[in-house]
Amino acid sequence: MKKSLLFFLFLGAINSFAGINSDEKLYYNGTVLTLDKNGAIEESIYIKDGKIVEVGKSNNLLKKFDNKSIQKIDLQGKTISPGFIDIHSHFMNALRISDWANVSAPPVGKAKSIDNILEILKNHKLKQNIKDGEWIIGYGYDENYLDKNLTKFDLDKEFPNNPILILHVSNHGGVLNSLGLNSFNINKDTPTPNGGVISRVPGTNEPEGLLMETAFLEVFAKLPQPSNQELLEKFDIAQQTYAREGYTTIQEGATHANELKLLKEASNNNKLYIDIVSLPLITEVPTLVSEYLVNPNDKKINIENINEQFGGYNKNLKIGGIKLIVDGSPQGKTASFKEELKTPGPNGEKHWKGESLLDQESLNKVYKKLVDNNIKVWTHANGDNGIDMVIEAVKSTGGKKGDGRRDIVIHSQIMHPYQLDEYVNLGLSPSFFTNHVYFWGDVHIKNLGEKLASGISPMNSANKKGLITTNHTDFSITPLNPFMTMWTATNRITKEGKLLGESERVSNLDALKAITVNAAWQLGEEDSKGTLEPGKMGDFVILSENPLEVPKEKLLDLQVIETIKNGKTVYKIK
Incomplete structure (x- = not known):
């Protein structure tokens, strides 16, 4: 009798739950930051079939839906913000990073010396059960915070039987040991390619281990990879890496052809529950056209029709x-600068200005081809000379404000006021990287001088000129934490505690818009994302506190409680 009673109680519970429509939800008793054009702040939000239907006061919506069988979630005073939009990172790294050793400097990692790196690698080899002959890969190497530069000799001494690659923190290079260099036939007879760096043993032509930019690209592209099946099995873990930080749209910001194929396979197999925006590298276009981009009739297409796929x-x-x-990275000294750095180049070069990865004529030609085919262009440019090159390329196409292209200059770091004016006139939009102020601000002062370094990622100046600006983490270069990007944009404090570029600090509101409203605009998705308004997607995040009311110094204390994508929870704090 007791078992029968329990059974019927269980059935009753199921039927009671089944009577609630899980596709309809009312979140109430909170603070809802709509971020609409009027800056409306509400208390409640009603979602149906993955879309926002209504926002308003809690009493009004509770009364309206009093007799309706929908899920009602009491926010208990917590804050809802539009879902965060990652406007530039490297999603593919999230698939692989669990198999790599973290040799980052604090606070991201624990490497304060070469000995620390070697110990981390030893522990990683044991933990991952990496056998002799197999690759060991680390990430986050930053010579700026070590006692000396890492070389192949350091790695050879401890790992004579494993090829090793330690990725530079910029993701634009890495240090290989002798077995690693030999596997790619890099030796004293290997010429340094244009736009690249091969560090040499002083007084000789023997490679010392560090490869940067064009010297590194082919090495990274040809590294042994996990199987597609192994990578597909990590898509949930990778998406959770973003979801737990509140992201509902993410970017794969430098996609190789084989990676796009994997992303498409994941999509076709319904493994994606967060929106992913892929940006194939220009160098991959011939392969993309010949192998992966097809028209609706499954016929191969050429560059003139490539825009059909976008x-x-x-x-x-x-x-x-x-x-x-x-160009490259400012912290790696491979960005392209107008003036000589105040310190030697990455291989000890004197009078070093960095280098561009291609010449102006080639850039103009490529840019024009993309514009002619109505393809949106996302250009990585860090140094002031690299930024000048982008400006000239856009001018060569006849680009101008109001042409509707919304081309993005990713990073836009070492800038001058006249370049912001050119962005305005040409219709360019910058995606800044204010995390650099904290992680490498002190390094930039040393390399560039305080005046130039203070203008890194000039978000406030750009906002005042009417530019629509965003902010990004460039994960895995810096952590995905969205509150870190807000904190660096509003405080601009370096690792050593120096205030760098006080006039470029922005408000909490502008910092939040840079990862929501403005990011949606740069993606061309402002009609469906970025604000919490009726008709838009149910993409939002529940936060521990209101980021607009928290003192800017305390932004790092904020927590993501829950992430909702298309009205469905994709992450919830435990």
């Missing part, structure tokens, strides 16, 4: 444009 999502995946790379 702009729309297919099962949470879209190709958002083409990625160009003009």
